[in-house]
Amino acid sequence: MVIVLILGGLFFLLRPDTPSGVPRDRTIAVSIEDGEMRPAEIFVNEDDSVTLRLRSDRPMEIHLHGYDVEQEVEPGQKASLRFRADLTGRFEIEDHGSERELGVLQVRPR
């Protein structure tokens, strides 16, 4: 009984507030140069509407694992990848042609 109380109390003490209430629209600029993505890791929260504004120095097809969405990018042109972040977890972003990993998208649960 005492143990249950201690553990329950600790849980509420340590648990932080859930990330800022309602889902938001997130627009993130992503640039790829020499096979490196900046930022290398993208953090969003569950259910956010995410728009990645993509720029690349080479033509490539960006592929986001898990969500399985793709977007072609040409040098000098802007392209965007839109999706709702309804899957939580850590997903690789890769160049579909060379199968090279460019970076990671982390979707945190609410």
Add this chain to the structure above:
Amino acid sequence: MQTSRVAVAALAFSFILAGARPALAHGFGPTYDIPIPLWLYLYGAAAAVVLSFLPLALFYRKERDSPYRYPRLDLFRIRFLKKVLTSRLLTGGLRLLSVALFLVVVIAGLVGLQSGYNFAPTFVWVTWWVGFSLFTAFVGNLWPLVNPWRVVFDWAEGLVRRLGYRDGLEFDEPYPEALGIWPAVGLYLVFVWIENVFSGSYVPRNIALFALAYSLITLYGMAFFGKETWLRRGDAFSVFFGLLGRFAPTEARVKDPDVCLGCDGCGDDAGGGCVNCYKCFARAAPDERELNLRPPAVGLGLAEKVMPGGAAFVIVVLAGVTFDGLLETPLWLEIVRLTPLTQTLGTILLPLLFFGLYLGFVELSRFLGGGGEGGFRRFAAAYAFSLVPITIAYQVAHYYTYLLVQGQMMVSLVSDPLGWGWNLFGTADFEPRYGIVGAGFVWYSQVALIVAGHVIAVYLAHSISLRLLRDPGRALRSQLPMLVLMVLYTMTSLWILAQPIVE
């Protein structure tokens, strides 16, 4: 849905590329897990410490009479179940299926598509290694029944006897007893190295070649020393699944202790009858056999004759799963960068470090408990079993998402095992679904599993100490070092889960 096929194949191929990079040598693909947040890590650690006192308090009040007494329900007493479970159709069918799957793995590995869509890697690493391990720990140990090497050996032996050679295939050379189960420890270590370090662990051809090499060792060992002798001492997988089977909520028991006289595998005193000795189980008359449901983990507290190397095997398994997690942490990356340590050295040094720590804490525990009969070796061997729940909990926490995500590939792979574009069962176009469980659920379940494994381990260690010391007061004192050791390890596992994943 041709594109999805290509995507899956590309996904599988990217595992191979990822495996080729030295930093990520993991045998499997991605799981989409995110590290647990700091607050949950701290909470898990605090919960482990607080809950550690629960078993101690339980034991303090009432003295347990005998570790052999626990509630059991004999499934063979239910007539229908007995008929189904002992039918030759089921047991023979499972054995045949096992050998068939083994053959498919070898064939797919040798002649199937090497760069992507192939049955062998997913079946071996995900379905068998992760899936069958979990089945063994949480349902029961079927390995002695379906072990393909045992089945093939049995078939070959039957054939040889039918051809008129009375002696069969076993030479029954005397096995050097001092060697104990060290051959299994060595082979398991090699397996851990292949899983975690070897960069080609996901390449189908390598898997087939390893399987064939292992077959050669195992079949030779069985022929040379006798089937049961080798399986119990030299077959790393029989020893491994046997260990998990002791945790399982089912047991195979022989009622009549006389059956076990002269068996080298049963305990000296298993409290009337012998438990999970498959040699005796096979020998016993049908109405002497029981298939019991029992509380999980009680099998680990039973007294058993422990062969040399028994404690080392448990430690190697524990260090193996920990090493797998450790490899993905930034700390390990720094260690490899700054010191002459390599992945291969780590595979050997981490078990040695664990073993040294373990033996040190056992000696401390023996000292505080005021010694005890049987000496240090007996204590070290007995307490090792209490670490098994911790190993299983970490294994499940670490791998169950692999099983959920990667295991789905099996649906399409059974239709096209060689990657040749077949569609045998019409399921080749099946698309894996992600996000079956959300990251939040994964976090809580991982922490809950590790804390639960910790509490069971503390409980087991205490019941083992009561058996060895026969005095509640001394047992309680002797448990303080064991408690510290387990808290240390549990914090390490939680810490690994909280680390950012690096590749």
